[in-house]
Amino acid sequence: DAGITQSPRYKITETGRQVTLMCHQTWSHSYMFWYRQDLGHGLRLIYYSAAADITDKGEVPDGYVVSRSKTENFPLTLESATRSQTSVYFCASLDRLNQPQHFGDGTRLSIL
Amino acid sequence: GQNIDQPTEMTATEGAIVQINCTYQTSGFNGLFWYQQHAGEAPTFLSYNVLDGLEEKGRFSSFLSRSKGYSYLLLKELQMKDSASYLCAAQDSNYQLIWGAGTKLIIKP
Numbered sequence A: 001d002a003g004i005t006q007s008p009r010y011k012i013t014e015t016g017r018q019v020t021l022m023c024h025q026t027w028s029h030s031y032m033f034w035y036r037q038d039l040g041h042g043l044r045l046i047y048y049s050a051a052a053d054i055t056d057k058g059e060v061p062d063g064y065v066v067s068r069s070k071t072e073n074f075p076l077t078l079e080s081a082t083r084s085q086t087s088v089y090f091c092a093s094l095d096r097l098n099q100p101q102h103f104g105d106g107t108r109l110s111i112l
Numbered sequence B: 001g002q003n004i005d006q007p008t009e010m011t012a013t014e015g016a017i018v019q020i021n022c023t024y025q026t027s028g029f030n031g032l033f034w035y036q037q038h039a040g041e042a043p044t045f046l047s048y049n050v051l052d053g054l055e056e057k058g059r060f061s062s063f064l065s066r067s068k069g070y071s072y073l074l075l076k077e078l079q080m081k082d083s084a085s086y087l088c089a090a091q092d093s094n095y096q097l098i099w100g101a102g103t104k105l106i107i108k109p
Helices: none
Strands: A004-007 A010-013 A019-027 A032-035 A044-051 A052-057 A064-066 A077-078 A087-094 A106-112 B003-005 B009-013 B018-025 B032-037 B044-047 B053-057 B059-067 B068-075 B082-091 B097-099 B103-108
Touching: A004 A087, A010 A019, A010 A032, A019 A032, A019 A087, A019 A106, A019 B068, A032 B068, A044 A064, B003 B082, B003 B097, B009 B018, B018 B032, B018 B082, B018 B103, B032 B059, B044 B059, B059 B103
Parallel strands: A010 A106, B009 B103
Antiparallel strands: A004 A019, A019 A077, A032 A044, A032 A087, A044 A052, A064 A077, A087 A106, B003 B018, B018 B068, B032 B044, B032 B082, B053 B059, B059 B068, B082 B097, B082 B103
């Protein structure tokens, strides 16, 4: 089915571990985004990508790494997880600016 | 700085009308989005305004005043399924979305 999918949906890990969240879209959208959502905050942009091999920092990039070797995939890696990175992570994609972003179902990440 | 303000929580009655306000301050402006987010789910797109005025889509309408940095989402004939958070997001001059914290709407029978 066409769309945007995230995996895993739920993840529990320990501080100091590396964890990668996957995001895959089948629309061939140029733009892809990673957000985190915490209680009391709006969606906060971590990283975004305008095309394959082009990525840029958002509002809260520290502790995160992204790559985009293929248009359809945009993985997010926490190199050494900390408890403050416990959150719900959403991936989104966008075809053209001024169009709405389409969101994946999210990954609920808990770091113990 | 860039900022979006919207009420944290609102309560309304089934069948009634509710207006959710949003004020924004951004570096440049390229449009205002409203999203709906049910608990535990992803945000889904509701509306987009870039010009002043009212956009109507069935039971939902969205209004924008660029000069006042103000938007509202109007929900008519409220249904229990409208219980959700409503997110306001303004697009700045770089086309980045600045998100509000969301308004939790509680619908009572």
